[in-house]
Amino acid sequence: xxxxxxxxxxxxxxxxxxxxxxxxxxxxxxxxxxxxxxxxxxxxxxxxxxxxxxxxxxxxxxxxxxxxxxxxxxxxxxxxxxxxxxxxxxxxxxxxxxxxxxxxxxxxxxxxxxxxxxxxxxxxxxxxxxxxxxxxxxxxxxxxxxxxxxxxxxxxxxxxxxxxxxxxx
Numbered sequence: 001x002x003x004x005x006x007x008x009x010x011x012x013x014x015x016x017x018x019x020x021x022x023x024x025x026x027x028x029x030x031x032x033x034x035x036x037x038x039x040x041x042x043x044x045x046x047x048x049x050x051x052x053x054x055x056x057x058x059x060x061x062x063x064x065x066x067x068x069x070x071x072x073x074x075x076x077x078x079x080x081x082x083x084x085x086x087x088x089x090x091x092x093x094x095x096x097x098x099x100x101x102x103x104x105x106x107x108x109x110x111x112x113x114x115x116x117x118x119x120x121x122x123x124x125x126x127x128x129x130x131x132x133x134x135x136x137x138x139x140x141x142x143x144x145x146x147x148x149x150x151x152x153x154x155x156x157x158x159x160x161x162x163x164x165x166x167x168x169x
Contacts, residue, residue, distance in 0.1 A: 036106075038138035039085040047111055055089070055117050056106040056134050057082040064101055080105060080117070083142045087111075091119040098124035106134065 036054045037047065047053055063079035069092060076095055079086040089107055099105065099122065109119035 036134040038082040038134075038142070039080060039087045040082050040138070040142055042087055042111065043085040049111060049113055052108065052110050052120075054106050054108050054134070055080055055087060055119075056104070056138060057086075058139075059099070059101050059103055059105050060086055061101045080107065082138050087117050088115065089117045089119050089122075091122050093122075095122055096124040100124075 035047075035051075036056055039055070039057055042055070057080040060079040060081045063077075063086075065077045067075050069075050073092055074094055076091045077088065078091075078101075079088050081087075089109075091107070091109075103124060106123045107117065107119040108121040108123075109117055111117050
């Protein structure tokens with residue numbers, strides 16, 4: 001084998017090794033990626049049932065129901081809305097202290113076949129001026145908030161907005 005051929009084989013083997021390593025790395029990352037979606041995104045395109053993602057928006061006023069499971073664990077059901085659409089959420093566990101109706105929330109979990117989002121984690125706003133960037137972007141995109149006009153409106157006020165759209169789905 002000539003020197004040129006050996007170099008060619010060495011380059012090809014290195015390229016194959018780097019390509020394989022890149023493919024394996026991207027496959028591993030794909031399993032761990034968690035996407036953010038708003039209720040309007042879910043209404044537009046339903047995610048696969050086995051795919052975990054973050055659902056963000058505001059807790060719909062009047063939608064929170066708390067109870068205890070037979071095992072003694074706290075169970076909560078509520079709706080997350082971005083104005084035009086809302087998604088029902090079921091969560092077993094202690095809700096954060098800052099969790100309230102009309103406040104921003106980000107939940108992590110999976111959408112069940114019945115359309116109920118089964119949350120494994122619930123994150124609430126830090127204070128009255130904080131809003132997760134994903135939630136703020138979703139509210140801006142839906143037309144329910146212009147940051148130049150002040151703080152985001154509470155979810156309860158969306159039924160009376162000039163757009164004429166009702167909260168809920």
